[in-house]
Amino acid sequence: MSSEAVIEFYTQDIEHEWKRLSKDPYHKLEFDTTMHFLNKYLPKKGLILDAGGGPGRYTIALAQLGYEVVLFDLTPANLQFALKKIKRAKVQDQVRALELGSLVDLSRFPDNSFDAVLCLGGPISHILKHQERVKAVSELVRVAKQNAPLFVSVIGRLATLISELTLFPHEISLPLFPRLRDSGDYDGMSGFTACHFFLPEDLEALFADQPIQKVHMVGLEGLSSNHRRELNKLARFPERWKIWLETHFLTCTHPAAVGMSAHILFVGHKRPK
């Protein structure tokens, strides 16, 4: 699976990708939990790289908070779409550039350029060769300033195995299932493009040789993973919803909740080893 296939996938239905993080309380949980950790660890101001930023949800949210942002993505149509949304949100003065390219080569950005670096919602999961994932992470770290926070989220392997059970049981007897289970690699079926799905330790290992101090591993959907219907129903009951959200934030860094989460976030700071 090439970059062209990823571009084709993300060009097909940009509106769908734009709505991904807002379409229902379940999907919004990924966004709100990510924003919670961004708000906690971002410096008060500065220049942020939103790498693999797609149609620009986080770019716009951070620009609205007063940050300067560079949006970087592989898919040209995403950047064109993002530009419209950025103008509609009237934050174009905060968005310093929209840059087209792949995470494996950030050479247009000098070392130590950004006050924070984001790579959210799984762009690294779309890089299928391990060595290229290592290169992408080393690039993200290289362009971050000393002490800058990095936020990288990927798609979880265990949650994906559970969704095979609940949503695509016919795939369990196909060769793709043991391949996904044993390697995390998925060649693309059931309406999704090829991906590498992560165990938490795979994600942490990508940073092992980097000058990065880990702060958190977070299960962005945590205990709610694979319970979309139930969570969306709960959101209609404000009191229960409030308590469940409290429970989510109390448990989302527990290793079990991280391991089973649909999306897993790594938070770290660039520091000399």
Ligand SMILES: C[S@@+](CC[C@H](N)C(=O)[O-])C[C@H]1O[C@@H](n2cnc3c(N)ncnc32)[C@H](O)[C@@H]1O
């Ligand atoms: C699921 S979307 C996430 C978008 C956004 N970060 C969010 O969380 O809403 C994945 C994005 O990664 C981008 N992407 C995939 N492979 C990439 C690569 N090698 N370099 C840069 N971007 C990439 C895709 O074009 C797509 O916009």
